[in-house]
Amino acid sequence: MYKHSIFLREAQTPKETKVVQDPTSNEEEREKLLEYFRTSIADEFLAAFQYRQGYNVASGEHKADIENEMNSHYFEELGHAEKLEERLKQIGGKTFGPDKWKEYTRAGYTEPPEDGNCLQITIDNIEGEKKAVSYYREFAEFANKIGDYGTVNLVEGILADEEKHLHEFEELRKQFVDEN
Ligand SMILES: [Fe+2]
Ligand SMILES: [Fe+2]
Numbered sequence: 001m002y003k004h005s006i007f008l009r010e011a012q013t014p015k016e017t018k019v020v021q022d023p024t025s026n027e028e029e030r031e032k033l034l035e036y037f038r039t040s041i042a043d044e045f046l047a048a049f050q051y052r053q054g055y056n057v058a059s060g061e062h063k064a065d066i067e068n069e070m071n072s073h074y075f076e077e078l079g080h081a082e083k084l085e086e087r088l089k090q091i092g093g094k095t096f097g098p099d100k101w102k103e104y105t106r107a108g109y110t111e112p113p114e115d116g117n118c119l120q121i122t123i124d125n126i127e128g129e130k131k132a133v134s135y136y137r138e139f140a141e142f143a144n145k146i147g148d149y150g151t152v153n154l155v156e157g158i159l160a161d162e163e164k165h166l167h168e169f170e171e172l173r174k175q176f177v178d179e180n
Helices: 002-012 027-057 063-090 098-104 118-145 149-179
Strands: none
Touching: 027 063, 027 098, 027 118, 027 149, 063 118, 063 149, 118 149
16 A cells, blocks of 8 residues: 555656756857766776776785675766766767777776785775765866756765765775784
């Protein structure tokens, strides 16, 4: 009965209003906004694959801890890339493939150490998350300045995830250091 009433309420929810096609009429602002999207999408994909590779090479006594973290972060960063791509399409921008990632990225890609050292993987990931946090703060501020509030909401949501990732990696680093 309870489930049934929830279903009815959801079914009656009006469809979401159409998103703005053009958040700004100023050409310079528009180009800068598209650039923020390109950079963050490239950064997200590269972060995802840095985590994937960390998952693949992790070794030693903390292997299982790192594998768990890397696996969940891999999917979360891919989720961020997908959301950013959706918004980019909504505002009339073009998506792109892996051949553009190195050109557009700001955070870059750090190859995990060959020996799979878990502390080093964690330290590299902290650096990456710090870059993400600072980039999304800048991105949200810019979107707010030009009045693109749909993008502000999206970016603030991602920023909160990156702050959580940073905190998790810092905790993990502390744990590894304390145990050694
Ligand atoms: Fe992300
Ligand atoms: Fe992250």
